[in-house]
Amino acid sequence: MTFVQSELRRGGLSAAAAFPQVVDGEKPDHFNLFQRKSGIYVIRNHSVYVKSCKTRDKQKAEDAFMLFGMQTEARQEGIFDPRRTLCTDIMDYHVSQISGDATHALKNDTERLGRLRPHIEGMKLGALTGKVFAAIERRMRRTYAASVVHASRKAMRTAIRTWCNDHSAPLVLPFGPGKEPDGRDRVLEGFERDRVRRWSTGTENYDPETDTWSPGGPLSCIERNRREMVYRVLTLGLPTGTRGGKFAKMAWKRTAKFGHIDVGTGIMHRCSPGTKAPALKAAPAVLLSPVLLKEVRGWAERDAAARERYVFRRHDGEPAGDWLSDTFCQAMRDLGIEDVVVHTLRHTCITALIEQGVSASVISAIVGISVQSLRTRYNHSDSAAVQPLGHVHMDAVLTRH
Incomplete structure (x- = not known):
């Protein structure tokens, strides 16, 4: 032969x-x-x-x-043999196929794949094995938070699927989905919350190795802004369970595409009021509590005096974007608080509300999570609140003729 x-x-x-x-x-x-x-x-x-x-x-x-x-x-x-295709060609093709009106998806995937691009330039898909990708992720972690790196992995796998499907090629995924970064199911403890507050509202620095605080001296404008944004994420995220992505471009006045806080009515709109129903259901507007609203109005007054447009922003006044998640995670590492990401605040909020006996329907309305998800993931429902309504009838069964 x-x-x-x-x-x-x-x-x-x-x-x-x-x-x-x-x-x-x-x-x-x-x-x-x-x-x-x-x-x-x-x-x-x-x-x-x-x-x-x-x-x-x-x-x-x-x-x-x-x-x-x-x-x-x-x-x-x-x-075609996808293994011989350049990874960057796969990236570019995927981005080119995103619908023109899906601007949010386009921006997200462009950013996520863009972070990965320098590490796979000139590499063919067949060479991007699990071992190689793990090494790339370790390098990326020097710059980005674990959750951001994981998002890049997911975006690349989606890009590969798009390329293979559109080219009628066999699906080749040389690296796995990876493990979700730690912290999504972690609860922030009270002493950790207090440590973040003390650090973010003062000039003191914390040394996790010796568990001691020391004076840090005057802060630069960049560091002062960093601590202020971490404090705001903690203060708004813990009681409302808001997803970190909703904070990324939140403004003080209504915008066409993103959320804002109306300090007059005390309502935090996590999405623009004109957003489609499914998104609004997942991130409903929430009426801030009196204590929280007083705090937020103080932020608004200071920001108005400084002509700042965004609730969460970089030191140059631009909306925070993905910088916010990176900054929060880095602050947690600086404070010796392991495995905490912005999503940890959401999980902590839901867990705390359940422990306080808040009904599933109320948690759903505050946090933006379905009652079904509360039942399946948190084993929580309205049974404890509803069942007492039937007690009188349950007792009547004993005397029933």
């Missing part, structure tokens, strides 16, 4: 497609086989060298040339 015949048995055109020239854009229209003076056969395009057959055996060279020529047919049939 010749080389070509064995390859055809193993995969036919798919084997031809695996040759790099298909992916790299070669068009084998005018190729020919040529034997050099050394006896080695090479493939040329007209008279231009393309590749060596690495053999002096004419039969083997002809087999290699025949398989090489089959790439034209493989291209016409749309047969």
Whole structure:
């Protein structure tokens, strides 16, 4: 059995497609086989060298040339080997296929894949194994929070699915989904909350190794803003259970696409009032408690005096975006508080409300979580609140005639 015949048995055109020239854009229209003076056969395009057959055996060279020529047919049939595709090409294709009116998804995936791009530039998909991706994530963790790195992993897997599906290619996912970063199911303890408050509202620094505080001196405007934003995330996130992404571009006045806080009515709109119903249901507007509203109005007054437009912002006044999550996670590490992300505040809020006996329907209205999710994930329902209504009837059963 010749080389070509064995390859055809193993995969036919798919084997031809695996040759790099298909992916790299070669068009084998005018190729020919040529034997050099050394006896080695090479493939040329007209008279231009393309590749060596690495053999002096004419039969083997002809087999290699025949398989090489089959790439034209493989291209016409749309047969590709995703493992030989550049990772950056897969990224770019995925972004190009996002609907033009899905601006939020476009921005999110562009940012998430953009963080990953410098680490996989020039790399083909087949080389992006689980071990390699784990090493890339370790490097990315020097700059980004674990939750941000994990989001990039998920975005890349989605991009691969898009590329393979649209090219009728077999799905190749060389690395797994990974583990959700710690902290999503973690409860922030009271002493940890108080540590964050003390650090974020003063000039003191905390040393987790010695469990001691020391004067930090005057803060730069950048550091002062960082601590203020961490304090605001904690103060608004803990009692309302708001997802961190809703804070990213929250403003003091109504905007077309993002949430805002109306200090006049005391309502925090987690989404723009014109948002579609499903999103509003997942992030409903919430009436702030009197104590919380008093705190937030103080922020609004200071921000109005400084002409600041956003509740959460970078030191240059621009909306916080993903910087907020990175900053919060870094602050937790600085304070020796392990495995805490912004989502930890949401989980802590839900857990605390359940422990205080708040009904599932009230928690759902405050936090923006379905009663079904509370029942399945937190094992919480309105049974404890509803069942007492039937006590008189339960007792009547004993005396029933």
